[in-house]
Amino acid sequence: MNRLQPSGLVMAFAWLVLSFLALPAFAVIPVSFTDTRYLAMPQDELSLQHWRTFLSSEQWLGSIWQSLWIAVVSTLAAVTAGTLCAIGCWRIASALSEKVRGLMILPMAVPTIVYALGLYRLYVDLDLVGSALGVVLAHSVTGLPYVVLTVSASLSNLDPRLEQAARGLGASIAQTLRHVIVPNIIPGVLSGAIFAFIHSWDELVVVIFIGGRALFTLPRRMWDGINDNLDPVIAVVATGMILFTLLVLTAELSLRGRRARQGG
Amino acid sequence: MRLASRDKMGKHTVYWLIVLPAVLMLVLLYLVPLGNVLLTSVTDPKPGLDNYALLFTSASVQRSLVTTVRIAAITTGFALLLGYGVAYAMRAASTRTQRLMLVLVLLPFWISILVRSFAWIALLGTQGPLNSALVAWGIVDEPVSLVRNETGVLIGMIHVMVPYAVLTLYANMRGIDAGLVSAARSLGASRWQAFRLVFLPLTAPGLVGAGLLVFILSLGFYITPALLGGGKVLMIAEYVAVQINDTLRWGLGTMLATTLMIAVLGTLWTLSRVVDVKRLFGT
Numbered sequence: 001m002n003r004l005q006p007s008g009l010v011m012a013f014a015w016l017v018l019s020f021l022a023l024p025a026f027a028v029i030p031v032s033f034t035d036t037r038y039l040a041m042p043q044d045e046l047s048l049q050h051w052r053t054f055l056s057s058e059q060w061l062g063s064i065w066q067s068l069w070i071a072v073v074s075t076l077a078a079v080t081a082g083t084l085c086a087i088g089c090w091r092i093a094s095a096l097s098e099k100v101r102g103l104m105i106l107p108m109a110v111p112t113i114v115y116a117l118g119l120y121r122l123y124v125d126l127d128l129v130g131s132a133l134g135v136v137l138a139h140s141v142t143g144l145p146y147v148v149l150t151v152s153a154s155l156s157n158l159d160p161r162l163e164q165a166a167r168g169l170g171a172s173i174a175q176t177l178r179h180v181i182v183p184n185i186i187p188g189v190l191s192g193a194i195f196a197f198i199h200s201w202d203e204l205v206v207v208i209f210i211g212g213r214a215l216f217t218l219p220r221r222m223w224d225g226i227n228d229n230l231d232p233v234i235a236v237v238a239t240g241m242i243l244f245t246l247l248v249l250t251a252e253l254s255l256r257g258r259r260a261r262q263g264g
Numbered sequence: 265m266r267l268a269s270r271d272k273m274g275k276h277t278v279y280w281l282i283v284l285p286a287v288l289m290l291v292l293l294y295l296v297p298l299g300n301v302l303l304t305s306v307t308d309p310k311p312g313l314d315n316y317a318l319l320f321t322s323a324s325v326q327r328s329l330v331t332t333v334r335i336a337a338i339t340t341g342f343a344l345l346l347g348y349g350v351a352y353a354m355r356a357a358s359t360r361t362q363r364l365m366l367v368l369v370l371l372p373f374w375i376s377i378l379v380r381s382f383a384w385i386a387l388l389g390t391q392g393p394l395n396s397a398l399v400a401w402g403i404v405d406e407p408v409s410l411v412r413n414e415t416g417v418l419i420g421m422i423h424v425m426v427p428y429a430v431l432t433l434y435a436n437m438r439g440i441d442a443g444l445v446s447a448a449r450s451l452g453a454s455r456w457q458a459f460r461l462v463f464l465p466l467t468a469p470g471l472v473g474a475g476l477l478v479f480i481l482s483l484g485f486y487i488t489p490a491l492l493g494g495g496k497v498l499m500i501a502e503y504v505a506v507q508i509n510d511t512l513r514w515g516l517g518t519m520l521a522t523t524l525m526i527a528v529l530g531t532l533w534t535l536s537r538v539v540d541v542k543r544l545f546g547t
Binding site: 004005006007010011013014015017018019020021022024025026027028031038039040041077080081082084085087088089091092094097100103104106107109110111112113114115117118119120121122137138140141142144148173177198201202204205208209219222223226227230234235238241242245246248249253 | 276278279280281282283285286287289290293294296297298299300301304346347349350352353354355356365367368369370371372374375376377378379380381382383384385386387389391392393396423426427442445455463483484486487491501504505508514517518521522524525528529532
């Protein structure tokens with residue numbers, strides 16, 4: 001029986017904290033069905049009026065569409081560059097390549113506000129303020145750390161001799177990558193893609209600075225809405241975002257299971 | 265030495281080539297903008313360290329720094345307390361319960377900070393359910409202000425930070441042999457004694473790691489304080505944003521941003537000297 005035996009009080013405390021963590025966000029679901037015109041729980045009955053407003057709003061739907069394609073394109077860029085970088089560093093395995101891999105994590109450590117400031121200045125010079133391309137570039141580079149981390153984790157379970165064997169048998173580097181390495185680290189690549197996607201989909205601070213007057217991704221439109229008038233429509237959007245996140249998280253958890261099995 | 269490493273570079277040329285795109289992206293689109301922030305902080309409006317002197321002379325800058333450090337410190341204290349309880353329970357629980365607890369910890373982690381801040385506004389606002397309940401039960405006469413002030417900022421930030429504390433503390437606790445606690449118990453220690461004299465000291469590295477992590481992450485917060493503070497609780501990131509967007513004081517804004525970055529990266533670097541960061545986060 002080498003197990004900790006916490007008292008009932010400790011367990012109760014832990015469950016209380018866990019509900020404090022998990023539950024509050026779901027409050028937006030009943031609020032989205034409110035029959036009031038202001039932000040509140042439903043008073044007399046459930047109403048779909050704010051859902052209707054949302055579904056007929058070109059602005060909100062346009063923002064969803066914009067956020068979606070920006071996230072997809074940035075994810076593709078981050079996954080391609082990040083995976084290649086992680087594989088290269090894994091194969092080279094020198095002090096320098098370790099430093100490069102460490103450097104890739106930098107965007108996770110530096111406060112986003114600092115980066116947003118610098119990027120805004122750069123984009124003023126390059127005339128990229130308010131352009132979707134500018135946001136895609138920013139989200140690609142800040143998505144890199146997630147991909148490099150998850151792919152590196154997958155690679156650490158892979159025997160380097162596999163690559164040497166393939167090369168020894170005459171496979172080109174491209175063939176080795178395509179047929180030997182990538183198939184073995186696919187769960188890591190997909191996990192990285194999911195993280196990079198969520199990162200872009202949720203990202204707000206950079207967009208606030210470089211979005212200019214015209215570019216409204218979904219988070220930025222929510223941000224403006226919360227600051228302006230606290231319309232209950234925001235609760236509808238928030239509900240949608242929570243459901244979407246749950247979906248993606250479920251996918252990630254099942255991948256994590258697969259990755260664990262792959263690691264043996 | 266140098267010759268040998270150059271030879272190695274040659275052997276790995278192809279692999280360096282596939283590393284290159286990511287490195288170029290990072291340099292051109294990340295390091296260049298950061299460098300620009302640094303440069304602006306010592307050149308705008310005129311070359312020199314005048315902007316940095318404001319750290320010591322400007323009352324509003326100092327007020328913002330004090331607010332930031334105070335909120336980050338309180339957040340850290342609560343995140344460690346709440347996180348320790350959860351991590352401890354997770355360490356003790358059966359595998360199945362553990363998995364459920366982990367999901368509950370990760371769930372808020374992945375819900376957008378914007379959505380979570382908004383949910384707190386809906387829950388804690390004067391027309392929100394919490395205030396309705398308090399008034400209905402006669403605990404208070406009028407709705408109490410729980411958001412658009414420092415209380416709101418703290419609630420929101422603690423909520424964001426507890427998962428980081430749990431994950432770091434749990435990674436540390438997982439490596440502790442529970443047999444040590446059992447041994448102390450069988451030798452006559454009370455439950456509390458066994459915890460305080462055996463288990464707690466072993467989690468000290470985890471507490472330091474989690475504490476520093478939560479503290480430095482809290483320093484740079486923007487969205488949560490801006491939404492839940494209602495413009496009244498100016499932490500440093502929001503203060504910077506105001507300098508840039510409203511008053512166009514680039515020198516002051518970039519100086520504070522540089523200071524923030526140095527504080528965060530400096531702490532992380534120190535942390536990496538003291539403990540193995542990778543092991544701390546249980547990778």
